[in-house]
Amino acid sequence: MKTLKTSLVLLSSIFVLAACGQKASGGSATETTQAAQATTTAPTTQANNKPSENQSSDNKQSNANSNQQSNSAIPKDGEAVYKRVKNGRTTTIKYYFKDDIVYLQEAVYAYNPQTLGKSEEETQQIVKKRHAIYDGVKGIESNIQRRDGIYYLTINVDYNNVDWKELHKRAPETHPDDNPPVLKYSDVVSKLLENGYIKQ
Numbered sequence: 001m002k003t004l005k006t007s008l009v010l011l012s013s014i015f016v017l018a019a020c021g022q023k024a025s026g027g028s029a030t031e032t033t034q035a036a037q038a039t040t041t042a043p044t045t046q047a048n049n050k051p052s053e054n055q056s057s058d059n060k061q062s063n064a065n066s067n068q069q070s071n072s073a074i075p076k077d078g079e080a081v082y083k084r085v086k087n088g089r090t091t092t093i094k095y096y097f098k099d100d101i102v103y104l105q106e107a108v109y110a111y112n113p114q115t116l117g118k119s120e121e122e123t124q125q126i127v128k129k130r131h132a133i134y135d136g137v138k139g140i141e142s143n144i145q146r147r148d149g150i151y152y153l154t155i156n157v158d159y160n161n162v163d164w165k166e167l168h169k170r171a172p173e174t175h176p177d178d179n180p181p182v183l184k185y186s187d188v189v190s191k192l193l194e195n196g197y198i199k200q
């Protein structure tokens with residue numbers, strides 16, 4: 001049950017990533033969805049962090065200290081920005097959190113037709129399709145801008161007010177839960193880093 005709950009939390013943390021990453025290139029829709037599912041379904045219980053029996057007691061102690069340090073290094077309150085450049089798309093995500101709970105997420109996806117290897121029209125269609133999922137959903141602001149030949153899709157998520165049922169209805173493949181648990185910043189960090197994001 002805990003694994004399922006954790007999986008759902010992680011899925012909601014990267015729903016914008018998975019949703020906006022689909023169809024960016026010919027084969028990336030499936031790859032992005034599979035990466036998101038693999039990321040969110042990996043169990044994150046303490047059992048997975050147990051050292052094997054053939055490790056020495058020194059290694060076990062070292063692992064315990066390492067886990068404590070990494071958990072204590074993650075702040076409980078504040079703001080954090082992460083950025084990734086992949087497949088001609090630059091993604092910047094800013095999280096606002098208090099008591100380890102994310103309450104606001106601001107994401108900007110920059111689509112450059114030249115680096116995507118797409119025409120202006122194809123890029124515009126990709127961006128408009130992503131925008132249509134979020135536009136008008138309570139608790140989410142979505143808009144598109146074009147500057148210097150680059151399309152910017154901005155999606156701001158107010159986690160305290162999102163209409164998850166509407167979001168699920170619009171895109172059940174990327175938002176399978178219509179009432180996900182709260183999003184914890186400490187859960188998000190490792191998944192972002194695993195997916196190639198760099199803290200700014």
